[in-house]
Amino acid sequence: MTIGKIIDGKAFAAGLRDKVALGVAAFAASQGRKPGLAVVLVGEDPASAVYVRNKGKMTVAAGMESFEFRRPAHIEEEELLDLIEELNADDRVDGILVQLPLPAHINEASVIAAIDPAKDVDGFHVVNAGRLATGQDALVPCTPLGCIMLLKDELGDLSGLEAVVVGRSNIVGKPMAQLLLAENCTVTIAHSRTRDIASVVHRADIVVAAVGRAEMVKGEWIKPGATVIDVGINRVTDTEDGKGRIVGDVATAEALAHVRAITPVPGGVGPMTIAVLLRNTLVAAHARAGLPAPEGL
Numbered sequence: 001m002t003i004g005k006i007i008d009g010k011a012f013a014a015g016l017r018d019k020v021a022l023g024v025a026a027f028a029a030s031q032g033r034k035p036g037l038a039v040v041l042v043g044e045d046p047a048s049a050v051y052v053r054n055k056g057k058m059t060v061a062a063g064m065e066s067f068e069f070r071r072p073a074h075i076e077e078e079e080l081l082d083l084i085e086e087l088n089a090d091d092r093v094d095g096i097l098v099q100l101p102l103p104a105h106i107n108e109a110s111v112i113a114a115i116d117p118a119k120d121v122d123g124f125h126v127v128n129a130g131r132l133a134t135g136q137d138a139l140v141p142c143t144p145l146g147c148i149m150l151l152k153d154e155l156g157d158l159s160g161l162e163a164v165v166v167g168r169s170n171i172v173g174k175p176m177a178q179l180l181l182a183e184n185c186t187v188t189i190a191h192s193r194t195r196d197i198a199s200v201v202h203r204a205d206i207v208v209a210a211v212g213r214a215e216m217v218k219g220e221w222i223k224p225g226a227t228v229i230d231v232g233i234n235r236v237t238d239t240e241d242g243k244g245r246i247v248g249d250v251a252t253a254e255a256l257a258h259v260r261a262i263t264p265v266p267g268g269v270g271p272m273t274i275a276v277l278l279r280n281t282l283v284a285a286h287a288r289a290g291l292p293a294p295e296g297l
């Protein structure tokens with residue numbers, strides 16, 4: 001029995017961050033200022049706090065300016081919208097990321113709509129979603145773009161391949177499907193109402209799992225030789241030390257006997273998300289400065 005390849009997202013992300021850092025240095029030399037990324041965190045969710053801290057560290061490591069804004073969970077929507085207005089108007093800020101999810105009393109769609117689309121490095125604004133869907137230049141959501149980079153690195157041209165995306169969220173599943181379509185894949189989106197999901201997944205040359213259910217996609221669902229991208233980040237608490245661990249949406253150990261290649265969790269898509277966030281910030285900085293898009297990113 002052959003065993004599939006484990007795609008090293010962590011290493012790929014480190015290489016991408018190095019390229020971004022070179023672009024950042026060139027931007028700073030020509031513009032006399034560093035690209036800037038503002039991250040807004042509402043509430044005390046410890047997992048989100050860790051992500052925000054990591055993003056800040058990597059932003060600075062890439063040579064960019066990092067601005068962090070922490071606000072209490074009970075902040076009023078108006079106050080959050082005012083902060084975003086300030087960041088929209090601040091010329092040192094090229095990228096704005098509001099960490100999701102937001103507390104229930106705040107309307108996420110209104111908050112995203114308030115971000116200047118030119119600074120929307122998450123690619124969540126309807127203007128960027130619409131541009132992506134219609135084949136125009138857009139800021140593209142970080143996680144899906146990171147997945148495409150890994151797929152093209154592994155498979156080369158994706159034209160004509162059958163792709164199944166499991167999950168249809170606005171932040172992962174839908175933009176993922178748009179990007180695969182733009183790469184000329186034949187795309188199916190599966191979700192919680194999909195009938196016989198195992199056989200739908202079994203058609204795929206490319207499977208992208210973005211569900212949020214630990215190890216839901218089983219090994220036998222995978223067509224022999226398929227490439228599997230596991231976006232899921234699920235905390236499970238089955239370890240003896242009680243600390244728990246993180247698993248993806250795919251039963252990786254089972255799937256390894258079927259796949260050509262698969263991304264691990266952790267060390268797969270997660271690190272790519274942050275590297276692409278830095279890439280998008282550099283891209284946004286170039287566009288705002290009237291410069292052509294940075295090459296090779």
Ligand SMILES: NC(=O)C1=CN([C@@H]2O[C@H](COP(=O)(O)OP(=O)(O)OC[C@H]3O[C@@H](n4cnc5c(N)ncnc54)[C@H](OP(=O)(O)O)[C@@H]3O)[C@@H](O)[C@H]2O)C=CC1
Pocket residue numbers: 143166167168169170171172173190191192193194197210211212213231232233234269270271273
């Ligand atoms: N690695 C990274 O950088 C990132 C990882 N993530 C992780 O990716 C996962 C997905 O995130 P996100 O898209 O935000 O999640 P959402 O909860 O917004 O969406 C989950 C999707 O999965 C579908 N779904 C739920 N249950 C099933 C099921 N039993 N069978 C088939 N489909 C199902 C839902 O379908 P329906 O629409 O019908 O309800 C929905 O479309 C999470 O684990 C999240 O933590 C997210 C962002 C970045």
Ligand SMILES: Nc1nc(=O)c2c([nH]1)NC[C@@H]1CN(c3ccc(C(=O)N[C@@H](CCC(=O)O)C(=O)O)cc3)C=[N+]21
Pocket residue numbers: 051097098099100101122142143233246265266267268269270271273274
């Ligand atoms: N506005 C917004 N944009 C986001 O992009 C966004 C968000 N909100 N809310 C939460 C999700 C989740 N997300 C991750 C980023 C990095 C890792 C990551 O670096 N993971 C590592 C480490 C995992 C660990 O050990 O915790 C890995 O998979 O190897 C994971 C998940 C971005 N998200």
